[in-house]
Structure formats: C-alpha cells, structure tokens
Amino acid sequence: MAKLILSPLFIVLFLNIILGFYGLLKFDIREKGGKFVLLTFIILSLVLGIVSTPAVSVLIARPLETPYGYSELLLPADNIKAVTVLSGGIYQGPAKEFELPGDSTIQRVNRGVKFFLDSEAEYLIMQGRLSEGPGNRMVQLMAEQAIRLGVDEDKIILEHESTNTMEHPYFLRNLNLIAQDAELAVVTSAWHLRRSELAFNNYYENISPVPAEFISYNLPGGIYNFFPQVSGLRRSTRAIHEYIGMIWYYLRLNYY
Structure with a gap:
C-alpha cells in the first residue's frame, strides 16, 4: 500500500x-x-x-480482447501457408550485446513459434523495424529467439521494412512469398489483433488471427x-x- x-x-x-x-x-x-x-x-x-x-x-x-478469447484460435488449420509475427519493440542498451526483445515481442514470438511448429506452414515470418538504429535489429532478435525454441533457421523470413501495423501487410506482400488467397496466420497481442486484421484484410483474403498476449x-x-x-x-x-x-x-x- x-x-x-x-x-x-x-x-x-x-x-x-x-x-x-x-x-x-x-x-x-x-x-x-x-x-x-x-x-x-x-x-x-x-x-x-x-x-x-x-x-x-x-x-x-x-x-x-474479448473476440479473441477462444482457445480454438490456437489450433492451426491444415492449410496454413505462413505464420507472421508482428514485433512489439525491444529493450535497447548502451551496446548491441545488451539488447533484448520487449515483453510483447517475447510473448508474440513464443506464441508464433508454438503455432508454427503445430502447423504445416512453410514460413515463419518476423516483421518490424526500429524507427532508429539498425532497421533489421528487431527481427534479428526475434529470429534468434525462434531458433532457440526449435525453429529451423532456413524457415524463418525477416521483413524489416515495415514500421507500423498498416505497413506490415504491404511489405509482406512485396516479398512475393504468399499468394493473396493463401491462408495466413497473424500473431500479435490480443489487444492489437483487431487493428491488425483491418490492415491485413486489405491485402489478404484468408487471415487467421492468433492472440499472443492479454492485458485485461x-x-x-x-x-x-x-x-x-x-x-x-x-x-x-x-x-x-x-x-x-x-x-x-x-x-x-x-x-x-
């Protein structure tokens, strides 16, 4: 008190x-x-x-978060083509060696890796860019975390151009890995999923939302x-x- x-x-x-x-x-x-x-x-x-x-x-x-509070969302469909994990920031330090994924990023990667390993998806995609500093640093940390959790490095794709939710699907499309009608799983915090769906539905027809973090x-x-x-x-x-x-x-x- x-x-x-x-x-x-x-x-x-x-x-x-x-x-x-x-x-x-x-x-x-x-x-x-x-x-x-x-x-x-x-x-x-x-x-x-x-x-x-x-x-x-x-x-x-x-x-x-209420629309995403169902455990069925954590069960991958058989035809998932790719799983994309949206970044949630990092903890920066005085040198590169001190940098760590932020709390939201850790939870999103953990959920994304579990979902990916349970699915038959071809790619696990890490998305996001720091506004300052090395643009690929955030997705590199996410990839390192995924590899430690058992994902093969050659299955991880890094997309480090997008700086916000609206840009994530745009730059993902530019990778030319996923067809517009393919099944795409989007992993992010539950409170962030609705806005993410609005953005991704503008580019892809079949989105599977995967909640990674609840705050309520x-x-x-x-x-x-x-x-x-x-x-x-x-x-x-x-x-x-x-x-x-x-x-x-x-x-x-x-x-x-």
Missing part, C-alpha cells in the same frame, strides 16, 4: 485535485474564466486518476484495483491508442 501512495503518479494526481479545490475555495476568482480553468484542471486530474486504476483500465481494454485479465486484486497505478495508466493508454488506430484505419481503408 505504501508503494502505491508514494508513487509519483498517485502523489501528482492527489496534489492536483487538492490544490484545485483549495484554489476554488480559498481565492476569490472573480472572472468566470479562472473558475473554468480550475474546474477543468480538477476534472482532467480526476479522469486521469480513474482511467489509471486497474479496475477501470481493464474495462477499457477488455472489448479489444491481470489485476492486483482487492482494494489495489481501485488505486491509480502506472500499470493501469499504461493499459488504458494502449487500449485508447488501439481504438483511435482502429477508427483511423477504418476511415483510411474505406474512404481514402
């Missing part, structure tokens, strides 16, 4: 709200604009605190669910980013 109360997020939100109400009560703010600013400040702090609680952040993220089922439990926490803020931020991305992709793919 002490860690939560003394966390920078909790302290800042608490002080913002207290100082905001103190300003309303203590000072004679004659102009309506001054009161409006203080009220807006208080409301925004309250909203930020609410969406930072694990209980509320789970409610925000859950609709993204991890709760600290008890009263801790209702305290603002960085983990809750991160979960809400991810989910809201996905909702915005889905709307943008839908508009872009349908009206532009």
Whole structure:
C-alpha cells in the first residue's frame, strides 16, 4: 500500500485535485474564466486518476480482447501457408550485446513459434523495424529467439521494412512469398489483433488471427484495483491508442 501512495503518479494526481479545490475555495476568482480553468484542471486530474486504476483500465481494454478469447484460435488449420509475427519493440542498451526483445515481442514470438511448429506452414515470418538504429535489429532478435525454441533457421523470413501495423501487410506482400488467397496466420497481442486484421484484410483474403498476449485479465486484486497505478495508466493508454488506430484505419481503408 505504501508503494502505491508514494508513487509519483498517485502523489501528482492527489496534489492536483487538492490544490484545485483549495484554489476554488480559498481565492476569490472573480472572472468566470479562472473558475473554468480550475474546474477543468480538477476534472482532467480526476479522469486521469480513474482511467489509471486497474479496475477501470481493464474495462477499457477488455472489448479489444474479448473476440479473441477462444482457445480454438490456437489450433492451426491444415492449410496454413505462413505464420507472421508482428514485433512489439525491444529493450535497447548502451551496446548491441545488451539488447533484448520487449515483453510483447517475447510473448508474440513464443506464441508464433508454438503455432508454427503445430502447423504445416512453410514460413515463419518476423516483421518490424526500429524507427532508429539498425532497421533489421528487431527481427534479428526475434529470429534468434525462434531458433532457440526449435525453429529451423532456413524457415524463418525477416521483413524489416515495415514500421507500423498498416505497413506490415504491404511489405509482406512485396516479398512475393504468399499468394493473396493463401491462408495466413497473424500473431500479435490480443489487444492489437483487431487493428491488425483491418490492415491485413486489405491485402489478404484468408487471415487467421492468433492472440499472443492479454492485458485485461491481470489485476492486483482487492482494494489495489481501485488505486491509480502506472500499470493501469499504461493499459488504458494502449487500449485508447488501439481504438483511435482502429477508427483511423477504418476511415483510411474505406474512404481514402
């Protein structure tokens, strides 16, 4: 409990709200604009605190993951041509030797390798590019992880041109490995699958979504669910980013 109360997020939100109400009560703010600013400040702090609680952040993220919460999605069809794993970032260090796949990337590769080995797919494709630094570094780390898990190196394809979800299917198509009507399994975090499907369905006819990471089922439990926490803020931020991305992709793919 002490860690939560003394966390920078909790302290800042608490002080913002207290100082905001103190300003309303203590000072004679004659102009309506001054009161409006203080009220807006208080409301925004309250909203930020609410969406930072694990209980509320789970409610925000859950609709993204619910369509993919079925174990049948982890069973490959007989005619899967390829399995593509979308990157989720890496942990960079002062030198190349310190670099490691990020949490989301590790889970996606783990799920992708399991799905690939259970299937009769010809290729396991790693996709993604760092915005800075060596463009192929992220997929190299993903490939190394897959090889350690038992995948033959000659079956792994690296696609290191795409920098975002919309670009993944575009650059995958440019590899000329997979026909438009072939069965393609797309592995990514459950909360990211809907947006990925929107992008891949624009290029491929038969997509099999494979969820690799769920974030709306991890709760600290008890009263801790209702305290603002960085983990809750991160979960809400991810989910809201996905909702915005889905709307943008839908508009872009349908009206532009």
